Amino acid sequence: MENIHEECGVFGYYSETEKSDIARSVYYGLFALQHRGQEACGIAVNKDRVTSCKKGMGLVGDFFNDKMLEEMPGNIAIGHVRYCDAVNNNIENAQPLFVKYVKGTLAIAHNGNIFNAVALRKELENEGALFHSTGDSEIIAYLIARARLTCPTVEDAVASIIPRLQGSFSLVIMSPSKLIAVRDPFGVRPLCIGRVGNDYVFSSETCGLDTVGAKFERDVLPGEIVTIHHGQLKSNRQYCKKESATCIFEHIYTARPDSVIDGQSVNESRILAGRLLAKQHPVDADIVIGVPDSGLSSAIGYSKESGIPYGTGLIKNRYIGRTFILPSQAQRERSVALKLNALRHSIDGKRVVMVDDSIVRGTTIANIVKMLKNNGAKEVHVRVASPKFLYACYFGTDVPDSKYLACTKYTDEELCRKIDADTLGFLDVESLPDIVPDSTVGFCTGCFTGKYPCPVPKKEDKVTFE
Amino acid sequence: MENIHEECGVFGYYSETEKSDIARSVYYGLFALQHRGQEACGIAVNKDRVTSCKKGMGLVGDFFNDKMLEEMPGNIAIGHVRYCDAVNNNIENAQPLFVKYVKGTLAIAHNGNIFNAVALRKELENEGALFHSTGDSEIIAYLIARARLTCPTVEDAVASIIPRLQGSFSLVIMSPSKLIAVRDPFGVRPLCIGRVGNDYVFSSETCGLDTVGAKFERDVLPGEIVTIHHGQLKSNRQYCKKESATCIFEHIYTARPDSVIDGQSVNESRILAGRLLAKQHPVDADIVIGVPDSGLSSAIGYSKESGIPYGTGLIKNRYIGRTFILPSQAQRERSVALKLNALRHSIDGKRVVMVDDSIVRGTTIANIVKMLKNNGAKEVHVRVASPKFLYACYFGTDVPDSKYLACTKYTDEELCRKIDADTLGFLDVESLPDIVPDSTVGFCTGCFTGKYPCPVPKKEDKVTFE
């Protein structure tokens, strides 16, 4: 529910022949991936080896218009939706990154976080490089451009730089005649392949395939480099390892419920989390409600397992957008009320189980509990469909400093009192594997366990993340 | 689900003393009423008998910005969100209507439809009137301005013109020192009163009260004229009749589920409709799903009554907005896929009961059934939580000509085949009263029954509606 952890989304489309509506296909793909980033968006298109790129701030549907898309026919195209923190919220960092280099043009869309970016950038600067942005993509582009001087193909150049990148990266790369998809060896961020007729599609999530009518083919494997050239798919698996470590938070919060990641339905993961919660933290109550939107599936799971009836207790305003005007000081306390409203008739006089996906700072959930009680709830039992958030993420999820995390500041009892809940229960960290039984890959649970799939930067390095 | 029948929303705020954030309060009220109209919006504010008015096309959150609201301090304010058909989609018709007349300024926000508007306009033109818009509000304003020449107060002038208006009207009117709310004698459209401290609030729906922290006081009665002056509420009930006729479609589709209209929770109405549907059209199935957003509550009701488990089968893209770019011809069939996506893991191999709120043209529902089957649904049983839509509405709901209505064109069997459902069931028209058991007022069911609370214009008059 709390809007603090978000991601980026990438999308790519390859057709052997020129399509007048290729940019529109990418537009629809980005539309489906919009939940992964709302700050900036962009599309780059190749037509006869000439590339054009349009990017801007805001939602895909707000920035692009019909005329812009019509001006971008072509046979290869990539797109990006971007989440960014306040500091880097500028157009220079919008993607795709689009540059000219020795072999023509190169466009890159990136989802992830390179945590040795500072060192790489310094190294490049020491060789005379200029940077226009503060983003990882430009570093990746430089590495590719330099590698390309000695590598016979662009996909070889891409492959040769993988060992240099520490962190997470799902990349879609467009050269004058090729479309390349790369997933880091841990496979931290999702990336999948679809087909529409003879065309190839890459998308961060399967929901992006559905909007362009593409059939899901398979996921890009952790560590795989997939190249589409002359209509043929070529796979380089030299970096595919035994152990992968996909971000489990994609299932808990980030991804759309209708997506399937590495074989595991996101909606099923959430229902399972709800079922497990019901087993681990049962309670006698009259109704189970979810906090929209990401808590709803887990609430259904809790209801199914516990037998307590499921109902709608909170309504979300569908028109809350980016440009929302904040309340004046006098109106501040009503802040949550603008996004959510309680359904008095559902909860009045009832003992309510309220399921949310996660607790970060804890302020929003406190306001919701208060709202429920103001609307007559006799008891409010908060159930959180994920373990306690205790550690930083180094792979791209924007988690606040641990000193702001509710679960590091308070014991369960303190937090329960703080948010004025009657009881409070988190998903047991041990049961995390049980919410993703169908997954073909392993998981990173670093933010809950502090155990990461590889060495991560020490705290003092963190400020330099860009 | 089909976006064809919508309404307007009105909001008013009265404070004895000037408030710097009064426009912001109206802004939040309109935000909560945004579902009633997305084409245009506006706010008018009184400060020391000087009125300013800002209105524009689009969503409240897109048109207004912080600076605009800050420039509008005052002690009385009204606002409007507008739905409009393609023909009248222009800024001249945006509301509040704001005019200067013999007693200063007058601002009017109107929800409803005056069906003798053409005759009234002709009469006024024959006396030399000029019109700037094609809307009903300007006619109402003229009638008030003329009546005011002989009536001692503006509220008397308002009262004196009620008999001249045929049709539906929930009005919020602002004179230099008064805030007036009017609901037509049938009470077709909702309108309620709330309080924040000593301030008075009028809102089309109770959800508008919640966002400004107002406590629900009571509904404006059908036929009642409520005037706030010098901080006091005065009620004129001379037009309150025994029989009222509130629009039952407000419960089925228009209103927000967290609103309560004349004592009846909208969400409860929908759950009851779902329960009744389950009784009237039972079926053997594995899962009950709702078409988001307005079919969800009825789906829960169907599930509760039938015992068939409730689940999430369709996901709605939350970023679909007004400026959505239509697919190219080649992409046309994917049109529904951009708004909705099926959850294969929920429905694959299952017999699905799919509940929607209503069927108008029937095209959307056909696409959804197809999407469910493409995602593995073994059977799809469509259940519609309202009776068959058969007649025109003369009170403001924008229903297409009956020749486009699915239920007038096809028998149930034909329609069922047309949309490729396995079975199809509508709510029995006789049971409509059973979905609103708590309501303190009567209902208009004209669009389902052809029986209207008063004589309505003959067909040939209809073209002149503006």
Next chain:
Amino acid sequence: MENIHEECGVFGYYSETEKSDIARSVYYGLFALQHRGQEACGIAVNKDRVTSCKKGMGLVGDFFNDKMLEEMPGNIAIGHVRYCDAVNNNIENAQPLFVKYVKGTLAIAHNGNIFNAVALRKELENEGALFHSTGDSEIIAYLIARARLTCPTVEDAVASIIPRLQGSFSLVIMSPSKLIAVRDPFGVRPLCIGRVGNDYVFSSETCGLDTVGAKFERDVLPGEIVTIHHGQLKSNRQYCKKESATCIFEHIYTARPDSVIDGQSVNESRILAGRLLAKQHPVDADIVIGVPDSGLSSAIGYSKESGIPYGTGLIKNRYIGRTFILPSQAQRERSVALKLNALRHSIDGKRVVMVDDSIVRGTTIANIVKMLKNNGAKEVHVRVASPKFLYACYFGTDVPDSKYLACTKYTDEELCRKIDADTLGFLDVESLPDIVPDSTVGFCTGCFTGKYPCPVPKKEDKVTFE
């Protein structure tokens, strides 16, 4: 030079047959009249008795775009550029005024000032009228609409209301099938007729005819009502009086030098004023320069008469626009320098005669004299090509209150010292008739003489001007 006195411009185009580019013709006409008003602009077009109207704030070239003009085909069209003071600077007052009334649509573009507007408005309000703007046009429209109820034609209705209007008015009026031009009985503001093939054109100034390729036909006579209907021109001269009183300030400042008003070339008027100045205020000097743009012609006249060489001493920045950002406090003194720059090489070490069109507040001219001296001018002799500005204008020129007028505050000697000029000379008020020898009409010289062609409102009425 001082940007304080400006006007409005009106334009009309009549073609027997529909033209796809009629709005574009009006656009070009307004472009030529842009100097008469830069705050707002608008165009209304009739096509098959259906009228559309687009208006907005800003310059014609900024507001209108190609698409807007293409959407406005038709056979009759009118346009307006508007000057407005800070108070009435809003879109509601932009023109053409476009209303619907008993006989269809009516569009009005007005240049002038009705000084009994307050009384007329009160009278109309007392009969139930609503007003959307604070402008004179809406009053005129109401009077026409009411008169039309009893008059057989719209031109008769227009004629019947002329006696009710006190003040100045050059009107272009479009009914569903007619184009009407009206000039008040004094003919205060200019208005002329041109022809392109069989089409008729009305324009505030002849320069508007030139840009649409129209041949000047004749001026609308003071008091004349000209109606174009079915391609025929009809003239009503019932209000044409012996004595007319065109504003002489049009020749001195307002009109474009390439315009000819009532037979008199504006450029010639200015050259003559310069020649007279040279006779009345001779001086021994090395160079005559003009303050761009309106002082240049008079400077040439002064040079011709005196024999002192003409030169360029000041350059005006051609990019100064409406959105100009004001200097910070520390930069304030450079304000004039942003618009004008001195040509040191022309004036260094020289005795300079500097000719400007008029002096209002006197602040700008003081800055210019200072600039000339800073650039080496040994002496600066200021010559003003108009008499001393001493009285208010009631006919539409926006003159500041007399307490701000330099010439009412100071004697000539004081003012000369104040602006640091070596000598200062104004055009002799007696010689005003000599600058317009070719004019076929009489003149109003009220702002210089206090003698107006008719009784004017007393001072206390002035605040109500709108």
Next chain:
Amino acid sequence: MENIHEECGVFGYYSETEKSDIARSVYYGLFALQHRGQEACGIAVNKDRVTSCKKGMGLVGDFFNDKMLEEMPGNIAIGHVRYCDAVNNNIENAQPLFVKYVKGTLAIAHNGNIFNAVALRKELENEGALFHSTGDSEIIAYLIARARLTCPTVEDAVASIIPRLQGSFSLVIMSPSKLIAVRDPFGVRPLCIGRVGNDYVFSSETCGLDTVGAKFERDVLPGEIVTIHHGQLKSNRQYCKKESATCIFEHIYTARPDSVIDGQSVNESRILAGRLLAKQHPVDADIVIGVPDSGLSSAIGYSKESGIPYGTGLIKNRYIGRTFILPSQAQRERSVALKLNALRHSIDGKRVVMVDDSIVRGTTIANIVKMLKNNGAKEVHVRVASPKFLYACYFGTDVPDSKYLACTKYTDEELCRKIDADTLGFLDVESLPDIVPDSTVGFCTGCFTGKYPCPVPKKEDKVTFE
């Protein structure tokens, strides 16, 4: 008169201490330089070694607003106005170029044309460089960044790359703590130094100094590198040669008449050209007129020398802007009439000498001659205040391919007939030095003589100019 040859303008401001209005000062400087480029503009500011940069399409006054300037306090700032041809008319090429490199940030504003840019870019790409724009500045930035790896200071790095650049360049460069101005060894483009108190200002022309209240100090010498650091000016003259070659077309057309370049007043150059024209091409006539704006000074010169009276014969519409809507096909012939109008009263029945600055394609001048004759001119004698345009420019003036040049296509007699002039005379190419007698530098007259100060690219290289 013909708008085809234009330039860029650069501006820099250095203050020892932070100034809240430094960006505003640059804004005013750019305002004065706006005639050198209207397609794009930008400002970059240093504050405590942190640089921000804002740039956009359009005029300085349209793009920047108060808020943007207020957000850019600092102690060093540079700005740029950009002319660009249709092909490179995009935001990526707007300047200042702003990049991050090994020593922090670097901002560059460039006026000129590097004609070995293609080779340099290829060389850099072959070493792994990425390019975001197609402009010369990015190449220069790369060269500096690489040189900086081995040079002790940024000004040394700048100095070291001068030999690598062929062509013209007036540069203003901002490092985290220094402001550097560079003029190429030929001094093709102007660049001067001014002072306000202890602050230093660099500007393409002296008119830019005047608007910020700066006193002209001296020109940057051809080949000089001027560095301001810790409030001190340091000059490196290692590249200053004996022979310089400033563009003479700056005097004829590009520069503002109130500017002084290398000791020569631009206005005086034009007056002298007019005087020489009168000697070289005398004619018996009644009036001398100039084509506004750049022909006016030469017309005055012609009048002075010939004794034929000077007058105003053409009025330029001051509101013609970038967004001007083109006439429809039927209106095409009136295209010139929208920008210029003839003063019939000045020319009717007269023998007219019409002076323009140059003839490029010859189409505009033909239309003007026609306009004069249509307005009664008995004879039109065209006098051009520059020699015949016969050759390409390789130093940044955008001259069309020679096959479009009127003077390469036609003999004088043919051209005279073509434009329907009675006589036609060009300034004698031999007398070019006589129009710039005060200049301290030499001149490039390549476009008139084909003799360039250095070897220029062969024709086939030309297409690659960017």
